[in-house]
Amino acid sequence: xxxxxxxxxxxxxxxxxxxxxxxxxxxxxxxxxxxxxxxxxxxxxxxxxxxxxxxxxxxxxxxxxxxxxxxxxxxxxxxxxxx
Amino acid sequence: xxxxxxxxxxxxxxxxxxxxxxxxxxxxxxxxxxxxxxxxxxxxxxxxxxxxxxxxxxxxxxxxxxxxxxxxxxxxxxxxxxxxxxxxxxxxxxxxxxxxxxxxxxxxxxxxxxxxxxxxxxxxxxxxxxxxxxxxxxxxxxxxxxxxxxxxxxxxxxxxxxxxxxxxxxxxxxxxxxxxxxxxxxxxxxxxxxxxxxxxxxxxxxxxxxxxxxxxxxxxxxxxxxxxxxxxxxxxxxxxxxxxxxxxxxxxxxxxxxxxxxxxxxxx
Numbered sequence: 001x002x003x004x005x006x007x008x009x010x011x012x013x014x015x016x017x018x019x020x021x022x023x024x025x026x027x028x029x030x031x032x033x034x035x036x037x038x039x040x041x042x043x044x045x046x047x048x049x050x051x052x053x054x055x056x057x058x059x060x061x062x063x064x065x066x067x068x069x070x071x072x073x074x075x076x077x078x079x080x081x082x083x
Numbered sequence: 084x085x086x087x088x089x090x091x092x093x094x095x096x097x098x099x100x101x102x103x104x105x106x107x108x109x110x111x112x113x114x115x116x117x118x119x120x121x122x123x124x125x126x127x128x129x130x131x132x133x134x135x136x137x138x139x140x141x142x143x144x145x146x147x148x149x150x151x152x153x154x155x156x157x158x159x160x161x162x163x164x165x166x167x168x169x170x171x172x173x174x175x176x177x178x179x180x181x182x183x184x185x186x187x188x189x190x191x192x193x194x195x196x197x198x199x200x201x202x203x204x205x206x207x208x209x210x211x212x213x214x215x216x217x218x219x220x221x222x223x224x225x226x227x228x229x230x231x232x233x234x235x236x237x238x239x240x241x242x243x244x245x246x247x248x249x250x251x252x253x254x255x256x257x258x259x260x261x262x263x264x265x266x267x268x269x270x271x272x273x274x275x276x277x278x279x280x281x282x283x284x285x286x287x288x289x290x291x292x293x294x295x296x297x298x299x300x301x302x303x304x305x306x307x308x309x310x311x312x313x314x315x316x317x318x319x320x321x322x323x324x325x326x327x328x329x330x331x332x333x334x335x336x337x338x339x340x341x342x343x344x345x346x347x348x349x350x351x
Contacts, residue, residue: 015270016271016272017271017272017273017275017278020235020274020278021274021278021281021282023235024235024274024282027235028238028239028242028282032242032246069284070245070246070249070283070284
């Protein structure tokens with residue numbers, strides 16, 4: 001009974017629409033850039049390595065592609081160690 | 084009959100993915116405009132796999148085709164099939180036994196230029212794909228309508244097509260969402276209008292709901308836009324009004340159970 005009630009009130013969250021949107025975001029980004037997820041990994045590692053050569057990194061770096069309309073940008077967030 | 088506009092518009096209706104509703108859109112938008120006394124020509128560029136004649140119910144009146152026009156076997160006027168329902172609506176059929184490499188973009192452009200002299204609107208029914216047929220279809224067009232379904236592979240193809248159109252300097256690209264099911268959007272199992280706009284980032288021309296009556300209209304060769312009582316027809320008519328410059332809000336696609344029952348029992 002509780003399961004039935006849960007399903008009735010679950011709304012969007014358990015539907016497949018979310019999965020479709022998430023998958024499309026990834027696929028469209030890579031289609032537009034001609035990249036693959038493997039390339040993204042390589043890009044991330046190399047960017048972090050380059051920055052690490054010059055400054056100390058403190059914490060977990062983030063490299064990702066963000067979409068702005070039909071344009072894409074590489075968004076890099078690398079926490080640096082203070083003195 | 085003289086055309087109404089000094090400036091004709093050549094509009095390509097494209098999608099990438101096949102079967103999303105390009106031909107249906109061309110048939111209905113052109114019929115809707117012709118009903119408003121505009122002079123409209125429709126060109127079937129799906130050479131080898133023609134469909135526009137069938138959707139418009141004109142398949143028995145085809146004598147010449149676009150390849151014969153391009154090769155000089157007949158004049159454009161001889162090939163244009165006049166729709167008996169509307170004096171301003173003409174169709175230029177595709178060839179069925181040729182293929183898309185048998186005509187060039189320049190030849191299509193030449194035909195469009197000739198059509199511009201007499202017609203207010205020229206719709207090009209673009210074939211699926213991104214090969215020669217597609218390239219021919221977009222070459223002469225002033226604006227593009229990208230048709231998509233709220234479904235992942237259709238959206239992916241629409242995105243690719245949009246990218247190509249942008250790279251070909253198209254400034255006027257709009258989106259026609261076809262076959263949306265509001266019940267499935269509501270239950271979280273279909274991409275919504277906002278989802279599609281978020282992914283594709285082009286301006287919205289219109290939204291056509293899934294409508295069983297479209298199958299019936301295709302069976303009969305009578306574009307659904309002529310049946311004023313059904314949601315898809317209302318939606319297509321709204322798109323026609325938007326093409327003519329009117330600001331028409333996207334219709335509320337969610338009908339309550341009782342409203343549908345009432346319509347079913349008592350008609351509109």
